[in-house]
Amino acid sequence: MKISRRKFVLSAALLVPMSRLMAAHVEFRANYFLHGVASGDPLQDRVIIWTRVSAGNYPGTTLRWELSEDPRFLNILKKGRVEISAHTDYTAKVDVKGLKAGCKYYYRFLYQAAISAVGETKTLPAALNGADFRMAVVSCNNWEDGYFNSFRFLAQKPEVDLVLHLGDYIYEYAAGEYGNPASGRINEPRNEVFTLQDYRTRYACYRTDADLQHLHAKKPFYLIWDDHELANDAYQNGAKNHQSNEGSWELRKKAAIQAYLEWMPIRAKNATEVRRKFEIGDDISLYLMDERSSDRTQQMENTQPGFNGGERSIIGESQYGWLANELKNSKATWKLIGNQVMFSGYAVAKGFKLPKYNDWWLGYPYERTKILDMLEREKVGNTIFLTGDHHESFVLAVHKEEKFMEYTKSHQQRPLAWELLTPSITSKNADRRSESEIIAFENMLHNKEINPHLVYGDIKSHGYFIATINKKSIQIDYYFVDNLLTNVANEYKSRSFTIDAETFVMSV
Ligand SMILES: [Fe+2]
Numbered sequence: 001m002k003i004s005r006r007k008f009v010l011s012a013a014l015l016v017p018m019s020r021l022m023a024a025h026v027e028f029r030a031n032y033f034l035h036g037v038a039s040g041d042p043l044q045d046r047v048i049i050w051t052r053v054s055a056g057n058y059p060g061t062t063l064r065w066e067l068s069e070d071p072r073f074l075n076i077l078k079k080g081r082v083e084i085s086a087h088t089d090y091t092a093k094v095d096v097k098g099l100k101a102g103c104k105y106y107y108r109f110l111y112q113a114a115i116s117a118v119g120e121t122k123t124l125p126a127a128l129n130g131a132d133f134r135m136a137v138v139s140c141n142n143w144e145d146g147y148f149n150s151f152r153f154l155a156q157k158p159e160v161d162l163v164l165h166l167g168d169y170i171y172e173y174a175a176g177e178y179g180n181p182a183s184g185r186i187n188e189p190r191n192e193v194f195t196l197q198d199y200r201t202r203y204a205c206y207r208t209d210a211d212l213q214h215l216h217a218k219k220p221f222y223l224i225w226d227d228h229e230l231a232n233d234a235y236q237n238g239a240k241n242h243q244s245n246e247g248s249w250e251l252r253k254k255a256a257i258q259a260y261l262e263w264m265p266i267r268a269k270n271a272t273e274v275r276r277k278f279e280i281g282d283d284i285s286l287y288l289m290d291e292r293s294s295d296r297t298q299q300m301e302n303t304q305p306g307f308n309g310g311e312r313s314i315i316g317e318s319q320y321g322w323l324a325n326e327l328k329n330s331k332a333t334w335k336l337i338g339n340q341v342m343f344s345g346y347a348v349a350k351g352f353k354l355p356k357y358n359d360w361w362l363g364y365p366y367e368r369t370k371i372l373d374m375l376e377r378e379k380v381g382n383t384i385f386l387t388g389d390h391h392e393s394f395v396l397a398v399h400k401e402e403k404f405m406e407y408t409k410s411h412q413q414r415p416l417a418w419e420l421l422t423p424s425i426t427s428k429n430a431d432r433r434s435e436s437e438i439i440a441f442e443n444m445l446h447n448k449e450i451n452p453h454l455v456y457g458d459i460k461s462h463g464y465f466i467a468t469i470n471k472k473s474i475q476i477d478y479y480f481v482d483n484l485l486t487n488v489a490n491e492y493k494s495r496s497f498t499i500d501a502e503t504f505v506m507s508v
Contacts, residue, residue: 045098143171145180414505
């Protein structure tokens with residue numbers, strides 16, 4: 001006898017207590033939607049919704065999806081079917097179109113009699129008008145370094161409109177190779193990831209994290225990869241963590257990108273489309289960059305011949321042309337660049353170890369200078385780099401300086417741009433150094449003789465920042481957590497900074 005899900009629940013309810021029924025329901029759902037739901041790349045009229053069916057090996061089939069303005073789905077606004085198959089690791093993506101700007105929506109997937117968790121998402125507003133737009137900026141959640149507590153706290157903030165993830169969503173290492181053993185978290189698969197199946201399994205492992213899964217269900221994401229979605233210090237034709245006995249780099253890169261596109265709730269269908277922009281009226285333009293897969297040449301030391309050469313690139317001619325053209329012609333009050341690696345850099349005093357700069361923009365001086373020249377020549381104004389990768393929190397003024405890594409201009413002068421670095425969610429920073437070492441390093445960083453362009457540097461905390469954007473200003477609020485080693489933690493608000501739209505001056 002065929003029995004509808006509604007009838008099953010009703011008749012089952014007569015036989016078992018409600019608590020047991022709820023537990024059975026959750027288990028029933030979890031068997032099919034182990035990796036939750038997600039949404040991303042919202043525009044004013046559309047948004048991507050995502051899920052994966054975990055029912056094991058079965059031939060291709062269809063899933064149903066529904067979208068509603070109401071969390072109980074009493075009135076279904078949009079619905080449809082989507083094919084799933086082994087070709088895309090049973091992931092499903094739908095670009096739901098014909099939506100209203102600035103609206104909250106609920107969505108879910110249905111597979112046979114099972115229903116997924118309900119996801120919440122939001123389209124972009126047509127313009128800010130008098131309102132604030134709040135974007136949380138995150139990066140670097142390494143599974144083996146601990147629990148993604150910050151994601152849980154972020155999911156609990158109803159005022160946040162979307163999450164911008166700047167990369168290192170996964171790390172490619174084998175179990176025990178990079179992380180904190182005290183966390184007790186072990187990578188799946190155990191080996192370093194090389195093949196398509198390896199990368200898929202690694203994404204599946206991360207997406208079983210309850211806090212990450214919950215955040216995806218609560219907020220739409222914009223995402224861009226950094227190196228570890230491929231391999232450490234990746235560039236176009238290789239990576240520091242790709243050895244000659246590990247097979248073809250091209251095949252590995254292809255596998256990594258395919259798994260990324262399958263698992264992330266983004267619209268891009270290939271690597272080129274991952275570089276993209278989002279706009280809110282004349283208020284915000286956000287450019288998401290690819291500084292890894294397309295045109296980055298191999299890292300080099302500044303003592304090596306050719307270091308300054310124009311044949312070396314981090315984003316390449318075509319991406320530079322696109323960005324320059326966009327920035328020159330943008331009428332937006334705020335031009336935000338979703339950027340993987342640090343643009344401005346900082347200096348250290350004698351006796352302190354200089355961080356490894358050659359993977360940053362500083363390692364590609366030709367293109368870095370080209371961007372600075374263009375920002376100056378075209379009087380672009382109100383450009384802000386939002387940066388991940390570094391695992392530490394920094395606020396820096398971006399100026400043109402005469403000499404490599406020698407800073408002379410103060411953050412009190414109107415800069416060509418600002419740069420805001422988000423700390424890691426969990427990945428290692430100076431957190432495991434002694435307190436006295438941390439204090440000494442941070443004091444040195446803030447020395448105006450060494451880093452006059454530096455407003456703020458914190459090298460030991462983990463969390464994220466929220467950018468509250470309106471027509472008049474951008475406010476940056478850093479939030480940190482006090483524990484990564486269990487899923488019990490407190491979050492606290494740390495420093496805040498405000499950039500004025502008219503003067504481009506930062507107040508602290
Ligand atoms: Fe990282």
